[in-house]
Amino acid sequence: MPTDSRRIAGPESSTNPYSFCTEKPRHDLLKNGKRQDGRKENNLRPIFLKAGVVSQARGSAYIEQNETKVICAVYGPREVVRKEDFSMKGLLTCEFKFAIFSCRERRQHQQDIEEKDYSVQLLEALEPAVCLDKFPKAQMNIYVTVLQNDGSALAAAITCASVAMADSGIEMYDLVAGCAVRVAGKNLLMDPCNQEEYKPEDETGLTNSGSVTVGLMPSLQQVSAISSKGEIEFELVKQAVAKCVDVCTQLYPVLQQALVKSVSERQNEEG
């Protein structure tokens, strides 16, 4: 990697200390119908969602699902800088970043391929929900930072970003709620944590192993994003999506409450 003169440089290379740990035995995903953290297959982790957390932003939100912590801020509408980006529809951009200390492995300062991929997926999940024609010739910028990743980061980011968008007062057709599911054999584990997440490098030997993330617009009952990883039978994918849709619909009131709270707080401040 070329040295970055704009940052304080460390040693040329360094290694993760946990890669020298003596191998730990693999945990089973399910034991007597219970997951490692004691949840059942269908249970979600408790969600904390708050809108209006960044004072300088037009809209912002913070979501916490146990150890997964995501913050999002929205800026705009502002002028389009490059002439090529000019369009009569508003332009939406999205930047997804894992904080350097957010994972067990240290992340890099520059956006890597995974982060770029998530940026695009997030953008595509949100675009259908925003009334882009209401702000022609201008752009809205969404910035998402994962402060700590304990699984289902993309799903959390989708929920968080849509609440931040709504908090900014931009007109929207609907909110977007995100949900992830891990498919392992015949089991569907909702809202997987980091250890349960599908990692292509792990050889599980299962025929059906992968994960599905869904973004749903709950009041329209339309799916805005589906992404699936791994090798899964079609019937199982259908089941997984149906389950996600179900969960997203349940999440809807949580999103609404966060927004109502933020609006009433703002009203109190103004007198």
Add this chain to the structure above:
Amino acid sequence: MSNSSKRSNLRVMSAELSLLSRPDGSATLFQGDTCVMSAVYGPGEVRINKEQIDRATVEVIYKPRSGLPGCTEKSQERLIRNTCETVLLSSLHPRSSVSLTVQEMQNSGSLLACCINSMCLALLDSGMSMKCLVAAVHCVLDFEGAVFLDATDKEEKGAQACVTFVFDSVDKNVVMVHAVGKYSVEQFNKCMSVCRTASADIFHFYRETMTKKLKRS
């Protein structure tokens, strides 16, 4: 011993003005073996996104002797720019730019002070209107608390603290400070008074240099 400073004199200074023909003002300053060259361009046209309606935009580029500028250089650059903005009557030239290039030629201690002094000389040479002059003085504290004025790079390495002060020529108040290390408030104040006294020499040197230049032309 801690009462008197170990060296109360500045190193020998020499300066050459208008050495470069393209810029509107330039100066090469030697303080001992430390040498810095500065050049001023302006007031000139400003990039539209940097335009300020009530004053000139001051830009400073600090170039290290070798390698790419990093965080340290950026920090240095900001100290020089802020000092320059303080002394320059930039409201006389609204919607224009004043650009300064400060090139390190040789560093043997007291580099920041030399940069600021050479910047001040270059501004004098360019004939831009200034509120006042500034003089930068560097000193180090050793482990016994003695003050070394205008330290060399060797003295800087073994020092307890490195301090650079910039004083204005009117009230001799502090325009800029950069002081790092481990020191008490009393030691800081002692350094300040030693440096303030020494700043008179630098203002005197500015006067001599300008007199020499004007006599020649």
Add this chain to the structure above:
Amino acid sequence: MYSSSKPAETAKISVRAARPLEYYRKFLEKDVRPDGRELGEFRPTILNIGCISTAEGSALVKLGNTTVMCGIKAEFATPKTEEPSNGYLVPNVELSPLCSPMFRPGPPGEQAQVLSHFVNEVLNQSCCVRKEDLCIKTGKLVWVLYCDILCLDYDGNAPDACILSLLAALKSTMLPAVKYNEETEKPETDSVKTEPLHILSNPVSSTFAIFDDHLLFVDPTVQEESLATGTVTIVTNDNDLCLVQKPGGSPVTADQMNTCFERAFSRSKEVLRLIDEILHSIER
């Protein structure tokens, strides 16, 4: 009553937006700031230590609206040949576009670089972590502590928030226990046992803004920063000074500097008490 107060409220907002300098002067004549603070008063400081479990040490600091998070990741590296028993401390400040509309995506801008340099100087000059303590095997293996400070909400006075979050994060840092295997020349990390980091001193930063060339007040917000004619940053290190920085701006007298020093030392006590309180509440 609501309807009658509304025009006055609107007028206040428009004066504030159109003539911020006059708006501030009116308040400062009475020695108070628009947000109700006195000149020497910091914004309410909230500290949360150990909030990120994927990092070896972490802290979240809120200084009014300004929010900063510091996470410390420890990794193995080979030491430099000229300093075979010294570890590395690598601080970096990130002013991401998330925290303010002033910052754009891409490589760090000037302000972020200057802040990184500032934090680096404080970390090295204060000697709060001895680099020799980070040595595992001389000449072979040392710790690198990557101290990444991420700004989440920029409402002024980033230096103070950064230093506070860094100190709190370092104090909470637990390094995994490591044995160096002489035969294989490989380290062996214990996945359960951890050891705390020794912190030898406590650097605390206080920033002052100069208003109208003569008035000094502490802990400026982003609006106050833009109106200020200069700033002074003082980093104390227990009973000594570690760094004094005044990057240009309005000249100040020696008396004014001394007033700043006094306030900086009293702030240092306040901050250290806060850190101790929070650390105790975690242990319990």
